[in-house]
Amino acid sequence: MTSEASTLADYGWATFFSTQIHADETDTTLPARVVAVHRDRLHVAAPGIDTSVAPFGDGEQAATVGDWLLLDAHTQRPLRRLDRKSVFKRRAAGTDVRVQLIAANVDTLLVVSSCNADFNVARLERYLALAREAQVTPVVVLTKADLADEPGDYTRAAAKLMPGLVVETLDARDAAGIAPLLAWCGHGQTVALVGSSGVGKSTLTNALAGEHRADTQGIREDDAKGRHTTTGRALHRLPDGGWLIDTPGMRELQLTDVRAGIDEVFDDVAALAQRCRFADCGHDTEPGCAIAAAIASGDIDAARVGRWRKLVAEEARNNESLAQRRARDRAFGHMADRVMAEKRLRRDR
Known part of the structure; x- marks a missing residue:
């Protein structure tokens, strides 16, 4: 898979990544790219490196295919993931x-x-x-x-x-x-x-x-x-x-955190929405709705507006679900910290 690549640039390395390397890391770490993701390991590669490491990071911060990891120069153990371009x-x-x-x-x-x-x-x-x-x-x-x-x-x-x-x-x-x-x-x-x-x-x-x-x-x-x-x-x-x-074929593609992307793809609809009389216009039966007027005049396709409305609603719903999960996770973490602190306090008495 990687035998023909002999420099970091061959693997996609760029200034964006090199500027993230601290001065004290240049002699003690090695950058390597995640070239495959398996259930229980990551395959990483770079010039002189072709090995498997344990999954690194949790949740949205977990390393995925295409990521760059900094490895310990001696043990090749991942130390941190570099920021992503995308x-x-x-x-x-x-x-x-x-x-x-x-x-x-x-x-x-x-x-x-x-x-x-x-x-x-x-x-x-x-x-x-x-x-x-x-x-x-x-x-x-x-x-x-x-x-x-x-x-x-x-x-x-x-x-x-x-x-x-x-x-x-x-x-x-x-x-x-x-x-x-x-x-x-x-x-x-x-x-x-x-x-x-x-x-x-x-x-x-x-x-x-x-x-x-x-x-x-x-x-x-x-x-x-x-x-x-x-x-x-x-x-x-x-x-x-x-x-x-x-990537595997996706039977279901639920969007989250992509409102700016939706507005760019549907820039004509998003621009009309800015011209509605009310900021919270539902783009249905409200007076002064620029989108409804454009549909009525034939200036915009009603089916396209319907797809835009569906994606916006889905994205907002998924974001709310994720926010609720994150809030529950934070609350659980605070509770666990409090329980551990109380245990330490009782032990020290």
Whole structure:
């Protein structure tokens, strides 16, 4: 996986990270990048380092794939995690209110969908909101163009989602077809693939890596959906010197802490909301609602407004759930500290 990388820059090291190294750490620590995350360990690598270490950090501060760790130069034990340029996270699936980290220090997010029944505008907008919140460049990649009668229809629908959005429509099995993506895969650059199961992420991973790195399976004929093949998160070395993070297909993508990203993706709707008569306008039946007026005049698509409203409400709900959990955790910590202090007091009497 890492044999071709011989300098820190080959792994994506940049000034952003080097300025975080304290003077007294230069001789006693070694930076290494998390190249794979497993249930009970992290695989870290750097020039002269290729080893496994125990999981590091808790919750949202835990090290994830793409992170940089400072290791003890003698024991190779992680000492601290460096600040991130970017991080992708989501609320865990189901009823769990924890945050699940996806990847860190990504330069470009390849949002993968396909030219078939899997194409879903609302899902794409969720990924775009994630990317813009993290200040990462999104590129929509539409696969299986060879199976569509009119792949251009999918391209145009995706391009409308955000001003200036780059959309590439291709057949991931064709080596020439992936050429437009290579601009984001240069030396030291990190790209991440996200998308639902079966859209061709594993096929695209293999094509970009130039060799077999991930298992692939065909699509089901009944619903055009694929079978989930990626089960972990890992960095793959690319021929042009970049790194690619593949992520498991996500059946559920619950957004949290991405309000700025939502407003950027839906900048037209967000701008209208600022013109409403009342600051707490619900954008429904309130008088002076600029959004309602724009829908009535046909200046904005009601379905797009509905998707924006849904994401804003979901993000606020998830944030509230997380805030309540954090408050409970803090209260439990204070209670535990108080109990321990009382025990010490009784013991010392």
